[in-house]
Amino acid sequence: MIRPEAAALLIRWREAAFGVAAAGLGLYLLVTSGGLLFLFGLALAGLGTVLAFSGLRHARFHSGEDDAPGLVEVDEARITYLGPVMGGSVALDDLTAVTFRRTGTGEAFWRLVSPEATLYIPEAARGAEQLLDALAPLPGFDSGAMVRAVRSRTAVTITVWSRPGHAALT
Structure with a gap:
């Protein structure tokens, strides 16, 4: 029924769409009702706004591939x-730097650096979209820098985050 490209686009933006719908319904309840429905509308508008911004961030972060x-x-x-061929594991507490590299051929990868690996x-x-939420608790982490790194289409190496006192190698 739905083309695969359209289905992928809907799935990518679903969190933001649900947030906008919830915020819209909440605003409608705020304007048209009183009492408990007014309070419910206020809560729904707030929750919908948070969900919409979170969904927007996630949708922009996902490369679509x-x-x-x-x-x-x-x-x-x-x-x-x-x-x-390669693999491994790092603990968030051990990370010293996170960089993003896009090569001239369009290949892109994340580099997570810790003292051990x-x-x-x-x-x-598959599952790389989890990195945005996983790295968010790092002190001073800027999720906007991570989204901008993914959106960049030129050959570049971007240091998204580094632990204070540690220099990120490029």
């Missing part, structure tokens, strides 16, 4: 990449 080999798993503050994760690996 999931064709790179490997799988990213996030479990208990540990990021694991299971790849066909350096983990390379292809941008289009």
Whole structure:
């Protein structure tokens, strides 16, 4: 019924769409009702706004491709990449730097650096969209920088985050 490209687009933006719909319904209840419905509308508008902004951030972060080999798993503050040739795992507390690199051929990957290991994760690996939420708790982390890095289409290496006192290698 629906073309695969259209279905993928709807899935990518669904969180933002639900947030906008919830905020709209909440605003409608705020304007047209009173009492408990007014309070419910206020809560729904607030929740919908948060969901819409979160969905927008996630939709912009996702490259739209999931064709790179490997799988990213996030479990208990540990990021694991299971790849066909290379793989590994790093704990969030051990990270010293996070960089994003896009090559001249368009390939892109994340580099997570810790004292024990350096983990390379292809941008289009299945589950890579989890990185945005997984890295968010890092002190001073700027999720906007991470989204801008993914949106960049030129050959570039961008340091998205580095622990104070540690220099990120490019």
